[in-house]
Amino acid sequence: MSEPALIYKITTAAAYAPARAAGAFAGMPIDLADGYMHFSTADQLRDTLRLHFKGQSGLLILAVRAGDLGDGLVWEPSRGGQLFPHLYGGPLPLSAVEWEAGVDVGPNGDCDLPEDVR
Template structure:
């Protein structure tokens, strides 16, 4: 009990809730869909990413493991033709920021960042785009995985 209390105070997730991710991802609307999410490239270390309305309301940044991206994209970004994936090294991010693994409404465990996301935390980014005729994000994610960009 004391261990869980200390872990929750200092941002450590219980071992059962941390699914062994090497990378976590933040999905950001592409600036062509919503100019509010425009950011400079290369991303300066000091750049602070804009919070979505949902992130601001919930008090944390919603993130996903690679295996969770398809579900998140197909649920919340199904009508967007293009998004940006921000890739973060989980070990590095959680070493400096509070990342908690918490259940969503469906009970699936997702990483949540309880801090601002800055450029120094982002290892890489990818413009992910659906090709004409694609109605889900599955094929676009498979292309990113085959290219070696999308990693667990």
């Protein structure tokens, strides 16, 4: 499997707000509990939003340059045996974020992804 150039982090605006001043994002509560930061590929993003963020509005999608994360980025099997990107060993440096965009997930899990998701 070749590593995609961009991977995606879903967060709430409230969880992400402190990162703007700090220059690094510590993650969502689940990331802190699990000891690593959860990401999705472009192909996995819609299902992740549907399964874990149904009915939520005001979310942010962070497009992160995978190559900027170094050895802390590990690909591990998760949902259905798919390999998911996980970041170990510290916060996400905002310098690795290529862009961010808002997204709302409907009560049925439907959403419109930003057109830059690739």
